[in-house]
Amino acid sequence: IEFVGAPIFNEVKDLRGVVLVFHDITDLKKVEQMRKDFVANVSHELKTPITSIKGFAETILDEEMEDPSIQKKFIQIIYNESARLQALVHDLLELSKLEKEELQLKIKKIPITELVEGITELAESQAVKKSITFSTNIEEGITLFGDSERLKQVIANLLYNAINYTPNEGKVILTVKQQDGRVEISVADNGIGIPKEQCSRIFERFYRVDPARSRNTGGTGLGLAIVKHIVEAHDGSIQVESELNKGSTFTVLLPTSIT
Numbered sequence: 001i002e003f004v005g006a007p008i009f010n011e012v013k014d015l016r017g018v019v020l021v022f023h024d025i026t027d028l029k030k031v032e033q034m035r036k037d038f039v040a041n042v043s044h045e046l047k048t049p050i051t052s053i054k055g056f057a058e059t060i061l062d063e064e065m066e067d068p069s070i071q072k073k074f075i076q077i078i079y080n081e082s083a084r085l086q087a088l089v090h091d092l093l094e095l096s097k098l099e100k101e102e103l104q105l106k107i108k109k110i111p112i113t114e115l116v117e118g119i120t121e122l123a124e125s126q127a128v129k130k131s132i133t134f135s136t137n138i139e140e141g142i143t144l145f146g147d148s149e150r151l152k153q154v155i156a157n158l159l160y161n162a163i164n165y166t167p168n169e170g171k172v173i174l175t176v177k178q179q180d181g182r183v184e185i186s187v188a189d190n191g192i193g194i195p196k197e198q199c200s201r202i203f204e205r206f207y208r209v210d211p212a213r214s215r216n217t218g219g220t221g222l223g224l225a226i227v228k229h230i231v232e233a234h235d236g237s238i239q240v241e242s243e244l245n246k247g248s249t250f251t252v253l254l255p256t257s258i259t
């Protein structure tokens with residue numbers, strides 16, 4: 001709490017009292033702290049791949065390093081790290097657009113078949129690489145109102161995470177159904193899961209349960225923050241139910257009509 005005080009005098013300059021104004025600055029402080037944390041996180045996330053790119057490039061440039069197979073290995077690392085930087089900058093720009101509400105949603109009526117088209121094929125091709133069984137259970141005839149590209153991004157992101165955080169030979173299921181006038185889209189996996197106490201935090205920017213694992217698999221730590229923004233811009237909600245080493249289910253609820 002911050003306060004400002006001012007004395008009050010009468011006509012003959014006798015002190016009659018004091019006016020104190022109290023401001024609750026807890027929220028302001030919190031916002032300021034979050035902003036600082038964000039800048040620190042971004043800097044850290046950028047610094048790590050840059051250090052690595054610079055280091056490996058220097059080693060290649062070193063005249064004594066002539067083995068072409070080692071050179072190739074280092075160039076591969078430089079490539080991977082650049083891809084990570086690119087993904088990070090892309091997600092940061094996305095998030096900043098969403099937060100500034102610059103992004104106008106292109107709302108239209110979307111048949112569910114149109115929404116999942118293409119995404120399921122992509123998920124299947126990723127799942128196969130890990131021998132993960134990917135299946136869908138999509139109720140017929142569902143239509144919803146929303147921005148098709150953005151909602152596709154939501155589903156693709158959840159599926160990407162499910163496959164990413166599920167060990168080889170696991171299972172991932174995409175379910176779409178209509179319930180109480182809303183469309184429920186859920187992505188369930190039987191992967192590594194999330195500790196209960198961390199479930200609410202994973203939608204925060206850069207929050208990761210296991211930072212090393214997420215970075216190694218190319219994650220930017222911004223995916224779920226972006227997903228949450230898009231869902232809420234559609235007047236929808238997202239929640240997660242998870243158990244460590246058993247799996248996770250992410251459920252998105254969207255209205256079927258525009259309000």
Ligand code: ADP
Pocket residue numbers: 161162163165166189191192193194202203207208209210214215218219220221222223224225247248
């Ligand atoms: P990342 O790029 O790290 O995957 P996200 O914002 O998409 O960033 O997710 C945040 C964190 O939530 C991840 O680092 C991971 O710890 C956890 N997470 C997300 N989806 C899953 C899932 N299906 N199973 C287990 N953990 C998950």
